[in-house]
Amino acid sequence: AQTVTQSQPEMSVQEAETVTLSCTYDTSESDYYLFWYKQPPSRQMILVIRQEAYKQQNATENRFSVNFQKAAKSFSLKISDSQLGDAAMYFCAYRSRGAGANSKLTFGKGITLSVRP
């Protein structure tokens, strides 16, 4: 079974600064997807960024980028130029890709990010 670990329960960042959220995972599979989801206080979960394990290039979406280290099974999220609207709980998630794969996501416990004005 796959597991996802987010060891930092809370982090804080100054507005306009950069912050990195950590995530590690454990799997015996070689092909999979990794995601970062954002859950603002309104509770609607939103996809921030996704990474295919077979791609060596790190995914980037505007101010959000990842550092994917497949051998180390590490998947961190970097938020540049932090904004007040970035304050939320962030979840790292794993999804299998192989034959018979389905849509099941395995989530980490999440990290609460606060942004100081």
Add this chain to the structure above:
Amino acid sequence: KAGVTQTPRYLIKTRGQQVTLSCSPISGHRSVSWYQQTPGQGLQFLFEYFSETQRNKGNFPGRFSGRQFSNSRSEMNVSTLELGDSALYLCASSLVSGAPTDTQYFGPGTRLTVL
């Protein structure tokens, strides 16, 4: 295009009762997954339905069940409610099940409180 909708948004029940939650996926989406979110356990996968068939099931007791209708709308049912069932229940929809480029879109959730 309308997003994933869940009804009701809030629900209060007492122990021993049963409850039914509803999820309407994004139009055209055929896969619906359910998750339970609690402060202690985090987000846990309940089950996934695709084309009216249960595709995958998480590690929950048989009191938790679900179904999907021909229009892809899904319901989940919890019988004989326990205090520990108090949680936010999230529904997510995607176009198909497990496709490489598939993305899951989440609804706002149903907050269930069991007294």
